[in-house]
Structures are given as structure tokens and as C-alpha cells.
Amino acid sequence: xxxxxxxxxxxxxxxxxxxxxxxxxxxDVLRRLRQGGLDGVGDAxxxxxxxxxxxxxxLTSYVVPSEEGPHRKYYSLNEPGRARLLxxxxxxxxxxxxxxxxxxxxx
Amino acid sequence: xxxQANTEVQHYLDAMRGALSDLPAAEVGEIMDDAGAHVVExxxxxxxxxxxxxxxxxxxxxxxxxxxxxxxxxxxxxxxxAPAGVRPMLLARYTLWSLVAGTLMAFAYAASGGxxxxxxxxxxxxxxxxxxLVFRQxxxxxxxxxxxxxxxxxxxxxxxERSEPLRFLTPLRTFQPMWWVARALxxxxxxxxxxxxxxxxxxxxxxxxxxxxxxxxxxxxxxxWLWISLPSTGLAIGGLLLIFSSMTSWLFYERSAPVSYNTxxxxxxxxxxxxxxxxxxxxxxxxxxxxGRPLDSPWYGCNGRTARDDNRYPxxxxxxxxxxxxxxxxxxxxTIVIPGTDPxxxxxxxxxxxxxxxxxxxxxxxxAAPPTTQSVPPTAVVPTS
Numbered sequence: 082x083x084x085x086x087x088x089x090x091x092x093x094x095x096x097x098x099x100x101x102x103x104x105x106x107x108x109d110v111l112r113r114l115r116q117g118g119l120d121g122v123g124d125a126x127x128x129x130x131x132x133x134x135x136x137x138x139x140l141t142s143y144v145v146p147s148e149e150g151p152h153r154k155y156y157s158l159n160e161p162g163r164a165r166l167l168x169x170x171x172x173x174x175x176x177x178x179x180x181x182x183x184x185x186x187x188x
Numbered sequence: 189x190x191x192q193a194n195t196e197v198q199h200y201l202d203a204m205r206g207a208l209s210d211l212p213a214a215e216v217g218e219i220m221d222d223a224g225a226h227v228v229e230x231x232x233x234x235x236x237x238x239x240x241x242x243x244x245x246x247x248x249x250x251x252x253x254x255x256x257x258x259x260x261x262x263x264x265x266x267x268x269x270a271p272a273g274v275r276p277m278l279l280a281r282y283t284l285w286s287l288v289a290g291t292l293m294a295f296a297y298a299a300s301g302g303x304x305x306x307x308x309x310x311x312x313x314x315x316x317x318x319x320x321l322v323f324r325q326x327x328x329x330x331x332x333x334x335x336x337x338x339x340x341x342x343x344x345x346x347x348x349e350r351s352e353p354l355r356f357l358t359p360l361r362t363f364q365p366m367w368w369v370a371r372a373l374x375x376x377x378x379x380x381x382x383x384x385x386x387x388x389x390x391x392x393x394x395x396x397x398x399x400x401x402x403x404x405x406x407x408x409x410x411x412x413w414l415w416i417s418l419p420s421t422g423l424a425i426g427g428l429l430l431i432f433s434s435m436t437s438w439l440f441y442e443r444s445a446p447v448s449y450n451t452x453x454x455x456x457x458x459x460x461x462x463x464x465x466x467x468x469x470x471x472x473x474x475x476x477x478x479x480g481r482p483l484d485s486p487w488y489g490c491n492g493r494t495a496r497d498d499n500r501y502p503x504x505x506x507x508x509x510x511x512x513x514x515x516x517x518x519x520x521x522x523t524i525v526i527p528g529t530d531p532x533x534x535x536x537x538x539x540x541x542x543x544x545x546x547x548x549x550x551x552x553x554x555x556a557a558p559p560t561t562q563s564v565p566p567t568a569v570v571p572t573s
């Protein structure tokens with residue numbers, strides 16, 4: 082099964098989740114997602130998702146100057162972001178549970 | 189990274205920026221800060237093994253990268269490049285300038301407190317047509333973006349945004365949602381004004397108040413909403429100016445209350461009937477006070493208020509009966525008797541002040557009355573209807 086199709090629906094949740102414990106800049110978020118096992122996630126999709134979550138008011142951002150290379154824009158969860166994470170997390174868990182039950186021992 | 193690699197990365201970034209160029213400049217800036225830095229970082233990681241082919245292999249073509257980013261960010265799809273003919277150019281120009289005119293008109297309408305209705309309606313219709321066009325026609329926004337005046341304007345704005353004196357404005361972006369709410373409230377305030385002026389514009393204004401709330405967040409990613417948000421801002425700022433100026437004049441009025449008492453226009457009754465010395469009603473009489481100021485009064489005909497107040501009396505009478513509403517010009521609803529017509533009376537009668545005391549019998553011959561001024565009213569008023 083093509084995981085990229087699955088990812089589309091849950092990338093918001095995944096990005097919010099990796100920002101829960103620690104703020105991060107785009108590349109950082111991408112690395113954490115891949116380390117977490119989401120290898121198929123596209124670079125541009127992560128940046129696009131960050132922009133969308135930011136424009137929806139779920140993230141705040143700040144720029145950290147760096148000595149070598151370009152400045153980095155860090156994103157952090159704000160209160161609406163945390164609320165969304167909690168809400169979407171519950172939805173995901175009940176969805177995953179339902180699918181697990183459907184699959185039963187067969188998978 | 190060597191110079192060669194630098195140039196190639198720059199090309200990649202330029203192509204990416206080009207594929208995003210129909211988005212608002214601020215948003216493109218944010219993306220390039222973010223994703224552009226990422227491209228640079230990826231290129232740096234490759235070190236000596238960097239080639240443009242390797243970069244494209246890793247990230248996709250700049251167009252594909254931009255496309256994927258757009259899809260994930262929920263931006264509207266890019267407009268296909270249309271051949272620039274004469275007609276699209278004209279249409280684009282109309283759309284752009286109707287936005288400018290609509291914004292200025294909205295500002296002027298609110299700031300003047302609802303002046304020049306006809307012009308406002310006319311310009312408002314043009315601007316509304318432009319707005320509809322830009323929302324209905326997919327390619328139009330891109331065509332507007334290619335207009336030389338748009339390119340020049342965007343350049344000026346970009347430079348202004350980066351200039352030192354305006355840089356402090358950037359942190360104010362945090363307060364944008366508050367401004368969107370305030371803007372809607374200001375528009376509603378102007379709407380209340382238009383409602384009190386019985387102007388049909390009130391409907392447009394109420395619609396704009398609703399749309400402006402949507403336009404705030406939307407126009408960050410979709411430029412078409414500028415056609416809503418800019419006129420909204422014009423109207424709101426105009427309304428703000430109006431509120432400030434009326435507050436200032438109110439304060440001034442409070443302080444100079446004794447003086448302003450004299451400058452207040454004298455009040456007049458709803459209607460005035462004038463008769464000559466023979467008791468004949470006069471029509472088309474213009475009244476002035478001791479300073480030569482016309483004694484204007486408002487008049488409400490069958491169709492509501494007249495276009496302007498004037499000082500010509502008597503006003504037509506408005507009668508509502510089974511035939512509907514009628515305006516009867518000039519004729520008073522009563523006749524009077526002037527006692528001064530008798531020479532014997534003129535020496536003894538007091539100044540002919542009209543008395544409201546009615547007499548049941550019309551007597552055209554006041555001389556028939558006893559010569560005592562006390563017992564006979566100097567003027568008899570007889571209702572005729």
C-alpha cells in the first residue's frame with residue numbers, strides 16, 4: 082500500500098506531534114518525522130504543512146540567527162495548536178483502533 | 189559550497205520563487221525564508237558531491253517542489269499562463285483600477301459621513317463588477333499581476349517593507365486578527381450611518397462587513413480576497429476618521445456652548461401659511477430671519493424626504509386617504525377673516541395677532557360685531573376640512 086496517500090491525511094497530526102515536546106525549524110521537523118519512521122514524507126509537503134498550520138493560527142514562529150548558513154525559522158505549538166493536537170490525536174486513536182479491530186488477526 | 193554550486197542553488201530558488209509568484213509577496217517571502225533555507229542546507233550537506241542533477245534527484249524540480257508545497261499548504265492552484273492579448277490586458281487594467289477606485293471611494297464615503305450618494309453607488313458598482321470578475325475568471329489575477337503598474341507597485345511596497353522606518357510594523361502582524369474584528373465593527377458603524385440616511389448602500393456595507401471577516405485570513409494566501417479586504421480597510425479607516433472628527437467637534441462644541449447657541453439655525457413650525465391684508469392666502473413665500481438666513485425646514489412628501497430643505501412656504505400638504513397619498517400644493521386647510529378690512533376697526537383693534545380661537549360661524553363682515561375689541565376675536569379661523 083502506498084503510504085504517501087495515507088500520509089496526506091495525517092501529516093498535520095504528525096507535524097503537531099513532533100513539535101509538542103520541542104520547537105523546531107523546518108528541516109528539523111522533517112528529520113524528526115523520518116526518524117520517527119515516516120520515511121515517505123516529502124520535503125516540500127512538510128514545509129507546506131508548516132505554513133498551513135501557521136496560517137491557521139496553530140503555530141507561532143520566531144527566527145534564530147545562525148552563524149553558519151541562513152537564519153532558521155523555528156515553529157512552536159501555541160494553545161490552539163495543543164488543543165488541535167489533543168483533538169486530532171483522539172480521532173486518530175479511535176480510527177486506528179477501529180481499523181485494527183476490522184483487520185483482526187488477518188494482518 | 190563553491191561559486192558554481194551557489195549559482196545553481198540560486199537558479200533553483202529563483203525557479204521556485206517563479207512558480208509561487210502568484211501568491212502574496214509576504215507569503216512568498218515566508219516560504220522562501222523557510223523552504224529556501226532548507227534547499228541551501230540540503231545543498232550544503234551534499235558538499236563536494238553537489239550537482240544540480242543530484243539536488244533535483246533529492247528534492248524534485250523546483251516546479252514540482254513548489255507544486256507539492258502549494259498542495260500541502262492549501263494555496264489555490266497556480267493560474268495557467270494566458271497569452272497576453274489586448275482584451276485580457278484591458279480587463280485586467282479595469283479590475284485593478286476598479287479596486288483602487290473602490291477603495292478610495294469607500295474611504296471618502298465613510299470619512300465624509302455619507303456624502304455624494306450617486307457617485308458612491310456608481311463607483312461601488314464598478315468595484316463590485318471588478319470583484320466578481322476576479323473571482324469568476326481564473327486567469328485574471330495572473331493578468332493583473334503582469335500589468336506594468338502592478339509590478340511597479342509591488343516593487344515599491346517590497347522596498348518600503350524592508351526600509352528601516354517601516355520595519356517596526358512587522359511585529360504588528362500578531363495583532364492582525366484584532367484588526368479584522370475592529371474593521372468589521374467600524375464597517376458596521378458606517379452601515380448604521382447609511383441606515384439613518386435611508387441609503388440603499390447600507391445593504392452593500394453590511395455584506396462587506398461579513399465578507400471582510402472572511403477576507404482577513406483568506407487574503408494572506410489568496411490574493412483575490414484583496415478585492416474585498418482593501419475596500420473594507422478604506423471604509424473602516426474612513427469611518428475611524430469620521431468618528432475622530434465628530435468627537436473633536438463635539439468636544440469643541442461643549443466648550444463653546446454659549447457661542448454655538450446663537451449660531452444654531454432657528455427652528456420653524458412644520459408649515460406656515462401667509463395671508464395678505466384681505467385674507468387671501470399667499471403662496472411661494474420665502475422666509476428669512478433678522479440676519480438674512482433662510483428659515484429652512486425639512487419636508488416629507490409622499491416619497492419620503494425631499495432632496496433638500498428650503499424656505500419656501502406654504503409646503504404642499506400631505507393627505508392620506510382611501511386614494512392613497514396625495515400632495516396638495518399651497519392651499520391652506522382653513523380660511524381666515526382679517527378684521528382690519530373695516531376702517532372703523534383699524535383705529536381700535538390691537539395689532540392683528542392671529543388667535544387660535546375658532547369661530548363656528550364664518551363671518552366675512554367683522555364690522556357687524558360690537559365695537560368692543562375684547563368680545564370679538566380679531567381673527568376668525570375656520571377649518572375647511
